[in-house]
Amino acid sequence: MGHADTLLAMGGAFVAAALLARVGRRIGLPTIPLFILAGILLGPNTPGYVLVHDPHELEMLSALGLVLLLFYLGLEFHLDDLRAGGRRLLAAGGVYLLLSVGAGLAFGFALGWGTSEALVLAGVIGISSSAIVTKILVDFGRLGSPETKPILGIIVIDDIFLALYLAALQPVLSGADSPAAGALQAAKAFGFLLVLAAVARWGTGIVGRIIATRDNELLVVSFLGAAVLVAGVAEEFGVADAIGAFMVGLVLGSTTSGERIRGLVHPLRDAFGAIFFFAFGLAVDPGDFPTVMVPVLVAVLLTITANLLSGVFTARLYGFGAEPAARIATTLVARGEFALILATMAAAAGLDGRLAPFIAGYVLVLAVLSPLASGRSSLVARIMPLGSREADSTPSGKG
Template identity: 30%
Template structure:
């Protein structure tokens, strides 16, 4: 009989043990992560009753692979556009919580006498909450449709990306032992630059590759390709000086913007589950029960810091973001636990050899306790809020509510704000690409030319020509591209107040472009040559060939945008439920200031309202709700009119507050209220306008304005002074400076605005 490698014996031991413990933990309805950690404890060196892993080094290597695939899968679920969709409330809440808890963790570690690196890593371990535990608790308690749940989900998204950045900073500090602000700022800027560079290059190349090879790729090939690209980006990230985990996350987020994202996520899941299980079991193997008992007081301190620190800081962050006191308390009590990232951060510190071994039992002990306390904190968040109301002075509560109302005040975007935003986008994107080209030329092309071309000046001339040739489309766009918006045309026609500032902006960015050309020429040849010859020649070249260069730039931009939006475009054709969920979630986040949400409800086939028109039902008048859409099979009726009817198994999007929904839900006769899974398509957006002389709505009722017919839109709210009117009646008359919120078809709304501008 041949020799059986120890690795196979160890894998059999840990996987069988892991399977048994996870079955038990599923039975008692506890997170599988804790089951894996217990399995690791049982097969680890500190537990002698059961068999022990023999080849620990190989298991650690497999665990590192597990972390890579966990981060790759997280990137697949994340995507950069998902971060953009997160509301300001969630972002402010997340950053307030993270800054507070990381700082508090550091000082708690120093107070307990730990080293500087142990204290820093403790703060990093506490930075994230557990997405798995929170989602499971929300589902069991049926609160996923509550307004505060949307804020919690947004906070979790922001936490994921911030913790990834923290891991890079922690690894940099651990290797360099540099803690100065300048060093950290330089690392952050370098990180952001490479994140943007990899993202842009990935969006250009990866979707094109997948599209070209579509007929050649099956599940097996896609699995091999995705794993290969993931590991390749891991190598590239480590070569540049970042962590392997960052590389895996970035490649996952690039895949997330392609049409193959769901397929890759599906086929990679077994691989992730296998190696992820090995990672968490390896975490359990590092736990010494004796050390956990020895450090019982640090475990208790970290647990209390996690529960009360996160509760306090998240609640304060939610209040600062403009949420009501009740909603802020509910958000705070939902986030009070340690997430799975704590183990990844601790593993990073141990692999770098900069933290003590006792941090693992401390993190695991605190994580286990907070896992069990989370459901109870969520359950009793409302009673706790009611107790606070009895304790806090009424003046204090009123001040918080007034602040919340003021912070959430709806203000329509000014024309100048939109135009300046467009200018900033044009300048930033093109300047970034030109900076990337410059770095590649100075660090790669120049050394290569110096090595292969004789002469002092010729390498610089060749490099400059290459830079101007490759950078010409982006340089011309930086200097001359106009914002393509109605707002820009409005300002340009307003000669009295707007032409001057717009001309200044144009001159400034032309000067930026000329300065960049001069910098290239000076760096590669000489200052005198750049001033007397090369800059004028370059400007003349850009002018003479401007039309060709612009057409080329438009093709590049079109290709990039096509790749970037390919997933949404495919979803629009296929009516994909997950894309509709994203759109509905976006609308829900924007409706938060109104204490309202959009909920998807399925029509019960036995309901007595089937076949009746919305006018006959009169739900808006009786319950104060609005029907934003009706989805019937593959057909979506956006902003249905009063003569539309509901049929069996239709999905209706209902805009309502929690209280209104509580009254309205019985009307649907036990119909299931779910997250908005089959609701919106990419073209349906939430817009706001101000009643002014341009749109001439003053004095017209909602019905008389014909907004519904012109925009396929629905007026769902009006801001009038300090008053908010949710789901106003169609007879409501518009007044000067009303801020009107509409759910509209994006294209029809744009056409309506342009028609107003043309008729002005």
Template identity: 40%
Template sequence: MDHIILEIGLAVVLIAIAGLLSAKLKFSVIPFYIIVGMVVGPHAPKWGVFDFRFIESAPLIEFMGRLGVLFLLFYLGLEFSVGRLIKSGRSIVVGGTIYIGINFTLGLLYALLAGMPLKEMLVIAGITTISSSAIVAKVLVDLKRTANPETEMILGITLFEDVFLAVYISILSGLVLSGSTSITGVAVSALIALGFMLAIIVIGRKAVPLLNKLLDIRSNELFLLVVFGALMVVAGFSETIHVAEAIGALLVGLVLAETEHMKRIEHLILPFRDFFGAMFFFSFGLTIDPTALGGAVWLALGAVAITLIGNFVAGLLAGRSAGLSQKASVNIGLTIASRGEFSIVLAGLGKAGGLLGILQPFAALYVLILAILGPLLTKESKHVYRLLFARRSRSEPAKDPAQSSIERVQPEREG
């Protein structure tokens, strides 16, 4: 522990270099953070007589990364609001069901075709179904798409996924770890998770006048302490009842977005979001063992292919069910294609249950590929849309000139 500060300092320098390189190449910064973490992580090989691996500081960097997820989701909640979420309630349930149904079914079928036993099939289906809240939040913020109409559906699917995850982990842990599971226990877990989310949203909205008074604090120091305290307590408590701490942070952001202090919170939270968010992706890279990835290459590539197809189809169907345009629906499927922290958790559950050893390298490589492709495809979603639907667009009849002039007056949102 004598050199812990030096290691943290070197980590920050490496992250900064990765960020500068990505800006120079005009590429998403997320893959750069992950790859540089993987290169210097505890699992990386030694470089000759030198050892640049981050070993002593890895647990502390991992904790800082967890804070990064909280700040990313909290900020995303601030950019949204409870009001918008409630208005989209029905479409979110429909869209979330479509998304989970398509991706989970494809994951099961893929694992079956790969010749996996039943328990491994269930783990792989979970890995390929749940998207990364942290990466989705980062991409939406970086591309300034938080005000886009499809963002409501994207956030709604994220919340819906967490209810599914709470239920699924309860079932899977029972099957994998103990060999059995209680239907009553699973139902209770699901109801607790759903009830907690609804309680935060409803009570938080009713308490907006009280929150306005409580947050009327002149000192920025005390103001941040109160906000951070609420964020950490709610996120920490949500984890104890098997709701992801990131979703707890998102809920706090949704509630505070309704207050008159939203802009002040947003301004003060930005440096924490950017710094700790970068640490999350770097810490994620530290967990990947590059020497163990080779045996899972083809299995991971096949899973990536079906995930991209499944997400694209699910995005189109979910978006159209909510009355969104075809372009916005394409954005949905591309934005939530990234996989991350939840997939790694499910792979860890398989390892704890003594399942096939290929699950760990498969999950790591699968997540790494989609962590790179997801943000890239989201950034280039306009080009993806034009490529896939250009012929159809050219075949459509010309619009009425008066209508076209009205549309020209309305600025088009990015993406």
């Protein structure tokens, strides 16, 4: 592939992402499913104009997008938020994970695609999308609503589970030769995570002094270099590169430069994150959708059911009525970036080829359904087995 072709592919991907982001804003949909759809339509697996013939052509940009997505999530993550929530928040998050991940694991084994595939599906179905959930809360003006704190708290617990889950999953997907080799690989991975966690707990002062600078250009080069370097080292230790980036974000977010880094990385995250979703769409063959249509619909129904049950439990725990319960359930049903990260890992590990079209279809359906249902939460509230309470009358924006 020549330099001109490379530039055309990169530039076309960015322009397509920008145009679709504008469309998404106008019609009230999150951009993630639109970015994936652009990749599908402009890729080699659909008729018409092909912008990128080989998905590997955008592999490095896609990897950078993944690193930046998780790095930003680490910047936003605060253990103080979890501690402030107390036992109620732990109970709400624990029940959410138990219902969603449990349903995903049972569904994965019921499909019969394989044990590794079932473990991947547990995460795909079990973990909500922080990006889409946050966008829904902002778009509908619900940041000040009473149910928003438990929603964000559940997302935080999701993120903690994700870090541990990916660290445990990586040795399984890498195909260790024996149980002893797998245990050693897992020990190396968790050891590396413990080192990063220790730095996050006790080393932020030193790291903050090292990275501190008034020059924005130097700060960008420093945090970007740190995120990418640690992501690469994490891969060497058997930890997903995304989790290495997440831990760097966790460390830097607690430094005196954390607020500036959040502002500087935001446009980079959006731009390269769009390429990550676009590149995923390139690898999806719509011709495979009919083979996974039934599993996708079953998984969507399972996810909705688990979220409705979790919404009712959380509402009872916090003393909310039917309307906040419906908002909790419909907002958290979104699936997005984490499912696609797992799809990328599964493809790299050579797992069942049906996983990619299944995950793409599943994410597309729920990423569109969640904001639509959340905007009509009053209709969903009618089926919630909860009475009207004081929290229902609290203003919550458009929803």
